[in-house]
Amino acid sequence: MKNLVQTLWIGTVLLIASESVQAQFPTLPGSGQKPAPAIPGTSSDNTPRGNAKLTGIIVDSTTKQPVEFASIALIDTKTNKPIDGTVADEKGRFTLNKLPEGNFRLLISFVGYTNKTIARIKLNRKGDTDLGTIVLSPDVRTLKEVEVVGQASLIEEKVDRLVYNADKDITAKGGDATEVMRKVPLLTVDLDGNISLRGNSNVRVLINNKPSTIVASSVADALKQIPADMIKTVEVITSPSAKYDAEGSAGIINIITKKTTIQGFTLNVDAGAGNRGSNLGLNGNLRTGKMGFSLSGFGRANYNVIGKFANTQETFGSSGTTRTEQSADTRNHGIFGHYTLGWDYDISKNSVITASLRYGTRNNFQNQDNFLTRTITPSGYFPSLSMRNVVTKDLSGTVDANIDYTRTYKPQQELTVSAQYSRNNRNNDFTADILSNADFSTIAARQQNLNNSYNQETTLQGDYQTPIGKNQLIEFGGKGIFRQVESAFSYNYGIGTGELTTDPTRTANTLNYDQTIGAGYASYTLTTKKKYTVKAGARYEYTTIHANYSQNQPGELGGAAGQDLGIPNYGNLVPSINISKTLKGGKTIKLAYNRRLQRPGIQFLNPNVNTSNPTNITQGNPLLSPELTDNFEFSTSAYVKSVYLNVSLFARQTNNSITSVRDTATTSVGRAIRTTYQNIGKESAYGVNVFGNATLFSKWQIGGGVDAYYAYLTNNSSIYIYNATNSGWVVTGRFFSNLTLKNGWGVQGFAFMRGRRVQLQGYQGGFAFYSLGVKKDLKNKRGSFGIAGENFFNHPFTIRSESSSPIFTQNSMTSLYNAGIRVTFSYKLGKLNFDQPQRRRGRSVENDDLKAGETDNNGAVQQQQQQPAPGGNRTGGRPR
Secondary structure, eight states, X not given: OHHHHHHHHHHHXXXXXXXXXXXXXXXXXXXXXXXXXXOTTXXXXXXXXXXXXXXXEEEETTTOOBOTTOEEEEEETTTTEEEEEEEOOTTSEEEEEEEOSEEEEEEEEOTTBOOEEEEEEEEOTTOEEEEEEEEEOBOEXXXXXXXXXXXXXXXXXXXXXXXXXXXXXXXXXXXXXXXXXXXXXXXXXXXXXXXXXXXXXXXXXXXXXXXXXXXXXXXXXXXXXXXXXXXXEEEEESSOOTTSOSBOSSEEEEEEEOOOOSEEEEEEEEEEEESSEEEEEEEEEEEETTEEEEEEXXXXXXXXXXXXXXXXXXXXXXXEEEEEEEEEXXXXXEEEEEEEEEEEEEEETTEEEEEEEEEXXXXXXXXXXXXXXXXXXTTOSSOEEEEEEEEEEEEEEEEEEEEEEEEEEETTEEEEEEEEEEEEEEEEEEEEEXXXXXXXXXEEEXXXXXXXXXXXXXXXXXXXXXXXXXXXXXXXXXXXXXXEEEEEEEEEEEETTSOOEEOTTSOOEEEEEEEEEEEEEEEXXXXXXXXXXXXXXXXXXXXXXXXXXXXXXXXXXXXXXXXOOOOOOEEEEEEEEEEEEEOGGGOEEEXXXXXXXXXXXXXXXXXOOBOSSTTEEEOOOTTOOOEEEEEEEEEEEEEETTXXXXXXXXXXXXXXXXXXXXXXXXXXXXXXXXXXXXXXXXXXXXXXXXXXXXXXXXXXXXXXXXXXXXXXXXXXXXXXXXXXXXXXXXXXXXXXXXXXXXXXXXXXXXXXXXXXXXXXXXXXXXXXXXXXXXXXXXXXGSEEEEEEEESTTOSSEEEEEEEEETTEEEEEEEXXXXXXXXXXXXXXXXXXXXXXOOOOOOOOOOOOOOBOBOXXXXXXXXXXXXXXXXXXXXXXXXXX
């Protein structure tokens, strides 16, 4: 895919170079014409060839980041004709081979940058010339005291991914990654922070190309730990190549955080305060010579997050219908922290080693106050009433440590060896105070569920790539992932406010779940003269699982103490192919197919029975196997004058889908809806994505898009009470506008809407989200301050959901008081040196892996955490 863009640019850059040459030099005497351009590789190119080679690296003068796909043309000083040309790769590097000897000059250009000419380049026929680091300056021009600055697009499409430039988003200041994700095309983020890509929530999220066990635990919670101010770009990869792990059936989202690789010392201070949260972040960097250090810390406090919910459900049994009505007030508060220490060292000109240590913490508290349950049974003359107050504590800490070594032999020939260790420790407990029916204020009894768990991963990985000739690239590598998961759960009970003791009616236990994955892949890329690019590959992964309980576990999902549960090992071959062609006028068409798989995460495996809401209980299934998905995609993109437009059609088929299975059970409070998970689902989706953006008058960016797909879901169950099928359309739309004003002022607005979502047993209500912000840059852009508001006309925002089966019906309404306003401040300290060479960026571990759980409207991870009265299939891991 990368070679496709290079092929497209080569012809363009040579024509531009030729025009530039003709503009700088007079016409030929007596001819009245300028010299005709000569394009290498055509019959008119009679330039003698040699064995000289010219190399270099193109970087941005301010950020020191590579300028990928910059255009390079080599011009003969005698004829003023370009004799060869190319474009820079994703690391800003370029190579021109088989050049003749002589005197030349180099013309470098790229959109948004000032053209640069390097004169007096002398080549020997058999010599190699390395120009080192070449700096391009952003195109900033002053005309009659009116400044015109070329703006980077908020949304870009690169060879193999869609890129959202979050650092251009002024309303994100003071927020977290969830708010950034809402603005990325193709993605949908609900009000709980759960992400889906083209309607599929099986998305793998990486942070700087690295996985983390906190992401495996809960994507929504992980995003709350990442400050929006630190996000540079968000990359959406809908058709990953064989190089990526097979996990993540919908695709991969890679969050790239801001980094500095410039010489000297810098310190950024970011702060914000609002009516629902406050944050403080520090980010320091020190680089001298070949070595660099970075240290960052971020803390955020959430408060005043309030809401309400109401739930009505009916269960049908042989004795009649039981009706249950529930209502409660909710309160959430929490503290999130994120701390990272990074180090890198340039061992030599072609070798670099990088390492980092990251610690993330999450302390979230959820209260359900005045949780009233009203139940009418078939045999009861009067309704029974009960009330409880529930407190859920979700405390976790995550450590990620990694080291990467990269050796570059020549452009596109590279060896990378990586290792990573990651561990997430989590305490997820709830305590329910059961109030006396006499006055609904005295505590009559207490229930408690303690669930301590950890998820640990060790990963070793090696990758190698090398070009074959000028138009081919081969990549191959291997990887081993070693996981250990443990979930220990227990149940306590007490009378009044007395001491809590072990609940004799329920079984405490520990699940030990070890998983080992061995993988190997090969990928081949071919670019033809007719501007076709084909990238094909295959990946094979073999998974072994050993799982057991520490105590005898009753029930159909149980087993004897210490006895292996007998989960079979399995192997998967996942092919992928991407074909693209460049047409006239800069239009591109792409066709892609890939197979992906999704392993169940701890939220689906955990056998802990969660009864925080005793009429809606959940339990995981440790016997689950992975689900398999086939993805097809056709897309085209083009520039129509100043407007960029992208249209894609997609189809997705998932077999062996992990489906929530809901039935009824008898509990201490009567009939309840019970949810667990099985591999009996089948999902089909067919849809279209349309989005575009434009820059008007160099100051105003507008854009937006519409996503629509038709979903068909069935669980293929032969049991009548479980069997379900549903289908329907889901439509999502977004719009953004960004206006740059004089004297450092800027204004940005954003709006997002998703219609109701089809689920297996009903639907989840739609919602909308909008924000408006203003920012002012201080002098020399060393700092800024701003103010932003969101959902300021909604008080509250209400979501209605519904689900049903032959044995139950359920209707819920959740009200969220999420109107917010915040002020932000940012300032940068330090002395910078922009004349030092750009350091190389090594690759890293990418575990594109587990199917993670989702959170409910109160920020709780489904299955593991406290459940309010559920909306739709909200007690399930993935809405259906």
